[in-house]
Amino acid sequence: MKRLQWGMIGGGEGSQIGPAHRMGAQADGNFVLAAGALDHDAERGKDYAQRLGVAADRAYGNWQEMLEGEKSREDRVDLVTVATPNSTHFEITKAFLEAGFNVLCEKPMTMSVEEAEEVVKIVEKTGQICAVNYCYSAYPMVREMRNMVAKGEIGQVRLIVTNFSHGHHGDAADADNPRVRWRYDPEMAGVSGQFADCGIHAMHMASFIAGDEVRSLSADFASTIGSRELEDDAMVNFRMENGTVGRLWTSSVAVGRQHGFEIQVFGETGGMKWFAEQPNQIMYTPLGGRTQIIEKGEGGLSDEAARLSRVAIAHPEGFPMAVANIYVDLAAAIRGEAHGAFPSATDGLRSIAAVHQAVASAKADGAWLDARPPMFR
Template sequence: MTKLNWGMIGGGKGSQIGPAHRMGAQADGNFVMAAGALDVDAERGRAFADTLGIASDRAYANWQDMLEGERTREDRVDLVTVATPNATHFEITKAFLEAGFNVLCEKPMTMTVEEGEEIVRVAEASGKICAVNYCYSAYPMVREMRHMVATGQIGKVRTIVANFSHGHHGDAGDADNPRVRWRYDPAMAGVSGQFADCGIHALHMASFIAGDEVRTLSADFASTISSRELEDDAMVNFRMEGGTVGRLWTSSVAIGRQHGFDIQVFGETGGLRWASEQPNQVFYTPVGGRTQIMEKGEGGLSDEAQRLSRVAIAHPEGFPLAVANIYVDLAAKIRGEAHGDFPVAADGLRSMAAVHQAVASAKADGAWVDARPPMFR
């Protein structure tokens, strides 16, 4: 089978998310890294591209050059990943979609709801893929939970409790460190700090597992380190279209919590629990019964969980392979082999609406607000 050509913007040397994309895209042999504008510093980006085996004429100084360079090539990239800081996602994603490229955009997809709606429209008009990297949804055991809910194994979902709370910005003495400070600066991060950074992963996960969307929410935001303009801790209560009650806590000052992403789903006949730090296990408790630990790779799991599991039972599979699962389904969709099961622009838009509405709610002392983007009301 011919490999697909893949390019990345951002994700340069030393970046946080770049390695997961490079490993994920290439893990299954579907994509070859053919082009990139990897760094805000052109020379550093080119030098890094060289170490990755990208040909020098496809190691671009910036995304605009990459767009022009790739546009006319016969072997143009089949997929472009946008792994730059948040404020650049909109213009890069829009430009590549309009030029007829498939795009995988990092979260948050845009900075505003209007931009999010624009991306949904542009993606639809282009007929191209616009995926958004809510990669936690591609862990095999998360797919198992979604399957269990969809097949009625825990009954109607009553309540979801989701957390994405870590303690890595909990040191007030380090708050001025430039790598930390920008995340709480509205000029750089937008209207929300921690909720837009981590909370939206948890909110997306709740919708993904429940097979339902968030309709209303009420938020309490706090800047527990007083020099911060944006929130470093948030509690968001929500209600889903089908009536499910949601509780979401996200924090960056929860000292002692490391990655801190976990979710519990409570249905009428059973409960489920999953944590990103032990992603190979789901805890399942049937009503009136004992808690069982379900392991990735064991017999009896859904086809979907088996499909996305690569190594034998008890061998850890981690974050890069969850990202790889997104790329597997992108490759299948690009090749026309399958419809592709990955988060799309509409999911990115829903997150942006939730972020902006949570900010409005927090400013109004937690008033309940419509969480949906105007386009979907």
């Protein structure tokens, strides 16, 4: 099977997310890193790309050079990953989609709802793939939970409780650290800090597992470190289209919590829990029965969970392999094969709409607001 050509924008040397993408994209032999504009410093980006094995003529100084260089090649890249600061996502994604490239964009897909709606319309017009890296939805056991809900194994979903809370930004003395500061700067992060950074993963996960969409929400935001313009703690209540009730807490000042992403799904006939720090297991409790542990790699799992597991039972695969599963699904889609439910531009649109409405709700003392994008109301 021929490997697909892959290009990356951003994610340069020292990047937090870049290595996960490079490991993930190339883990299963589907993609080869063929082009890149990896750093805002052109020479540093070119040098790093070549050290990663990219040919000199495809190691670009910026994304504009990469767009011009790739679109005229017969062996142009099949997929472009956008892993740059939030404020640049829209213009890069839009430009590459309109030039006929498939795109995987880091979240948030855009800074505004209007931009996100434009991306969705471009996808509808061009037929190109635009995915958004809500990679936690690609853990095998999350896919298993989604399958169990779809098969009715816990009945109608009544309640979802989820949180994505950590304490790694809890030190006020570290507020000027560049890797921390940008997340609470409206010019770089947009209208929301912690909810847009982490909480939206939890909200997307709720929709993904339930097979349902958030209809309305009520939010309370707090900036517990006074120098921050954007929130570092948020509580969001939400209601879904089919009546499911949702409770979501997200924080970056919960000192003592490390990663802190977990989700519990409660249905008419059972409940389930998944915790990102123990991603190989689902805790499943049937109504009136004992709690059971369902393990990644064991017999009897759905095809969707089994096909995304690479190693034997009890062996962890971890975060880069969850990212890899997004690329597995994208490779299948690019080749015209059956694939799983990778997060799409529509998911990116729904997410940014929820972010803006949560901000508005928090400013209105928790008023309940319609969370749907205008084009879906």
